[in-house]
Amino acid sequence: MLKKIGLVAVFTALISVVVxxxxxxxxxxxxxxxxxxxxxxxxxxxxxxxxYPATGPAASLGGPQWDWANFxxxxxxKSHKLKLAFxxxxxxxxxxxxxxxxxxxxxxxxxxxxxxxxxxGSQEMEDTASVWKGAHLGPVSGSETRVALTRAxxxxxxxxxxxxFFRTVPNDGQQGDNVANFIHTVLKKxxxxxxxxxxxxxxxxxxxxxxxxxxxxxxxxxxxxxxxxPDYNSxxxxxPGGTQLVYIPWQVPAMAQQFFTQMRAxxxxxxxxxxxxxxxxxxxxxxxxYVSGFPADTKSGGFAKFxxxxxxxxxxxxxxxxxxxxxxxxxxxxxxKAGHGKTTRNAIRKQVAKVKLSKTVSLLxxxxxxxxxxxxxxxxxxxxxxxxxxxxxxxxxxxxYQRVG
Amino acid sequence: MRKYALPVHLLLFNVYAQxxxxxxxxxxxxxxxxIVSGSLLALIALGYTMVYGILKLLNFAHGDIxxxxxxxxxxxxxAFGGALSPTIPxxxxxxxxFAVAMVGSGFLGVAIERVAYKPxxxxxxxxxxxxxxxxxxxxxxxxxxxxxxxxxxYNSYALGGKNxxxxxxxxxxxHVDHIPFTVVHTLVVLTAVALMVVLVWLVYRTRFGKAMxxxxxxxxxxxxxxIDVDRVISxxxxxxxxxxxxxxxxxxxxxxDTYFFLGFQYGLLAFTAAVVGGIGSxxxxxLGGLLVGLFQAFSTGYVGGQWAEIVVFGILIGFLIxxxxxxxxxxxxxxx
Numbered sequence: 001m002l003k004k005i006g007l008v009a010v011f012t013a014l015i016s017v018v019v020x021x022x023x024x025x026x027x028x029x030x031x032x033x034x035x036x037x038x039x040x041x042x043x044x045x046x047x048x049x050x051x052y053p054a055t056g057p058a059a060s061l062g063g064p065q066w067d068w069a070n071f072x073x074x075x076x077x078k079s080h081k082l083k084l085a086f087x088x089x090x091x092x093x094x095x096x097x098x099x100x101x102x103x104x105x106x107x108x109x110x111x112x113x114x115x116x117x118x119x120x121g122s123q124e125m126e127d128t129a130s131v132w133k134g135a136h137l138g139p140v141s142g143s144e145t146r147v148a149l150t151r152a153x154x155x156x157x158x159x160x161x162x163x164x165f166f167r168t169v170p171n172d173g174q175q176g177d178n179v180a181n182f183i184h185t186v187l188k189k190x191x192x193x194x195x196x197x198x199x200x201x202x203x204x205x206x207x208x209x210x211x212x213x214x215x216x217x218x219x220x221x222x223x224x225x226x227x228x229x230p231d232y233n234s235x236x237x238x239x240p241g242g243t244q245l246v247y248i249p250w251q252v253p254a255m256a257q258q259f260f261t262q263m264r265a266x267x268x269x270x271x272x273x274x275x276x277x278x279x280x281x282x283x284x285x286x287x288x289x290y291v292s293g294f295p296a297d298t299k300s301g302g303f304a305k306f307x308x309x310x311x312x313x314x315x316x317x318x319x320x321x322x323x324x325x326x327x328x329x330x331x332x333x334x335x336x337k338a339g340h341g342k343t344t345r346n347a348i349r350k351q352v353a354k355v356k357l358s359k360t361v362s363l364l365x366x367x368x369x370x371x372x373x374x375x376x377x378x379x380x381x382x383x384x385x386x387x388x389x390x391x392x393x394x395x396x397x398x399x400x401y402q403r404v405g
Numbered sequence: 406m407r408k409y410a411l412p413v414h415l416l417l418f419n420v421y422a423q424x425x426x427x428x429x430x431x432x433x434x435x436x437x438x439x440i441v442s443g444s445l446l447a448l449i450a451l452g453y454t455m456v457y458g459i460l461k462l463l464n465f466a467h468g469d470i471x472x473x474x475x476x477x478x479x480x481x482x483x484a485f486g487g488a489l490s491p492t493i494p495x496x497x498x499x500x501x502x503f504a505v506a507m508v509g510s511g512f513l514g515v516a517i518e519r520v521a522y523k524p525x526x527x528x529x530x531x532x533x534x535x536x537x538x539x540x541x542x543x544x545x546x547x548x549x550x551x552x553x554x555x556x557x558x559y560n561s562y563a564l565g566g567k568n569x570x571x572x573x574x575x576x577x578x579x580h581v582d583h584i585p586f587t588v589v590h591t592l593v594v595l596t597a598v599a600l601m602v603v604l605v606w607l608v609y610r611t612r613f614g615k616a617m618x619x620x621x622x623x624x625x626x627x628x629x630x631x632i633d634v635d636r637v638i639s640x641x642x643x644x645x646x647x648x649x650x651x652x653x654x655x656x657x658x659x660x661x662d663t664y665f666f667l668g669f670q671y672g673l674l675a676f677t678a679a680v681v682g683g684i685g686s687x688x689x690x691x692l693g694g695l696l697v698g699l700f701q702a703f704s705t706g707y708v709g710g711q712w713a714e715i716v717v718f719g720i721l722i723g724f725l726i727x728x729x730x731x732x733x734x735x736x737x738x739x740x741x
Contacts, residue, residue, distance in 0.1 A: 223710050234435055235705055235710045237706050238431070238706040255556070
């Protein structure tokens with residue numbers, strides 16, 4: 001008798017959960033749809049959603065993104081009648097990206113949010129692309145570099161819909177080419193070990209650099225680590241004797257610093273090179289190492305102003321996020337003007353595709369304009385057109401980053 | 406099966422090639438790494454096995470006590486100026502880190518036992534198991550919240566060094582085939598061995614240890630003989646957690662880093678070690694820890710970083726199928 005009651009109770013509970021979830025889900029859907037399609041009055045203030053890792057293992061990268069985003073808001077609001085406001089979303093840049101999905105849903109159903117900057121990680125965009133599309137939002141990211149986000153690659157279809165994703169950084173195809181070229185022609189290394197962290201961003205970049213190096217006759221071996229396990233001693237022991245450089249396309253600067261420390265502690269003196277995900281002078285300070293970083297116009301007045309207001313720290317990883325805010329703000333302003341004070345997310349998204357920023361405004365060192373078709377080997381709609389390249393920095397003994405390529 | 410023959414042969418060939426390529430230097434390095442990480446796993450595994458021996462409970466929260474111990478050690482390090490500019494000499498600093506982390510972890514273990522397990526002592530076995538899982542996630546999420554999920558760098562290699570250069574922890578104590586066994590390697594292994602020796606002495610040579618063994622054998626009979634069962638259980642949790650706290654500090658000094666997810670990761674490995682060695686057996690936990698550490702190091706070095714967990718947990722499954730009592734575990738006699 002008790003067994004039967006128990007079974008009925010379990011069954012009833014299961015049904016209740018299914019009904020509740022469906023009801024909740026369907027209640028959310030009309031709200032998100034309403035926010036997506038609603039025509040809004042622009043008013044004096046417009047809201048941009050900023051998705052970035054405020055906490056989590058990559059928080060040291062999210063911090064600079066938030067700082068530069070706020071600098072962009074301050075700069076814009078000083079000289080424009082239409083003021084910007086932010087709604088932040090902490091995506092954590094954690095494995096499996098549950099926070100990124102939650103943030104995407106939250107932004108989608110918030111009708112105040114007219115445009116989105118971020119998220120930070122390519123794998124986060126993979127998981128949230130359908131949410132943004134459903135919400136008629138076209139995020140402009142200042143750090144997502146995976147090629148497949150804008151261009152189909154062999155074996156991998158394009159991961160976003162054209163017109164629903166833009167980025168103010170060059171992509172990994174360009175970064176990979178840059179890095180491989182630097183390793184081969186400047187550092188003149190003939191034997192390279194690539195160790196990825198098994199995330200989508202890392203594996204894409206690893207494959208690109210490996211292919212480029214092997215084309216010019218460099219010997220490349222590969223290995224993998226897990227972001228969850230910072231004991232690299234045995235991975236380091238497995239590095240073949242003839243290796244001259246170890247390339248680590250990782251997303252967590254603290255891991256890069258740990259790897260450098262453990263390499264030296266194990267008596268291994270190979271040169272280490274990190275990707276843009278390790279570009280954090282406050283954390284990754286391995287003297288003699290190299291880092292591939294986002295482009296930046298370090299001679300501009302805007303750059304100097306930011307540095308001055310942040311204790312002399314340039315926080316370069318966040319600079320393209322500044323550009324993405326200016327892109328979104330410009331698009332919103334134009335859409336509001338075209339709509340005579342009213343606009344929709346779709347209208348703004350279409351304006352983003354047409355935004356052109358001069359070199360002085362972008363702070364990247366080159367003008368910004370988005371492609372609307374495939375270009376070259378790696379670029380697709382949503383990528384930056386024109387000359388755009390990653391910088392290569394060498395880490396000095398005092399931990400400062402000096403541009404060398 | 407034939408379709409798997411070629412990939413298996415390729416894998417074996419690659420392993421053979423890697424062994425040849427790394428040579429004896431690679432072998433000694435991996436052996437050293439395996440012994441060091443195995444020592445850490447053995448200390449954590451002892452906690453699992455002791456609690457299981459007494460209460461027949463798999464204390465899944467034990468890995469998080471290890472993680473908290475690492476953070477307590479970091480807190481002491483920072484309180485005294487950090488690794489780059491310590492305000493006291495490094496030997497007393499390290500001793501203090503151990504002492505505070507061990508005591509703090511010990512009390513945390515006792516608190517967890519009192520709050521989450523004692524009320525469920527007479528409940529069905531699944532209840533304390535679920536409670537243990539709840540404590541695991543509670544501790545992990547609490548630390549995650551407090552630290553904003555960030556990696557916390559011990560910078561231990563710079564401890565005692567000048568201007569951020571490597572300090573004496575990396576000075577070699579001896580070499581094997583040019584492979585240095587440094588101060589930190591030696592410290593971890595010797596401390597682990599010393600703690601295990603003390604534990605074995607405590608359990609097999611003292612009155613209290615006799616009481617522990619009696620409670621593990623038959624709790625009711627031990628109570629009838631006048632043994633304070635509650636006190637013995639609390640002390641068992643205390644001792645296991647002290648060992649985990651020590652392992653946490655050693656991890657921080659050896660790896661140089663700690664973060665909130667560490668407990669789950671290493672807890673699983675240590676649990677595997679306890680099962681491989683024979684859950685409930687103290688010598689088994691030590692042996693299991695060492696073996697798992699060695700398997701992890703050699704599979705990482707010879708097969709590849711992505712294979713380490715596949716190998717370790719594959720061994721766990723294999724042991725459960727072939728020898729469910731583990732290497733040194735004994736078969737439980739059931740009264741009929």
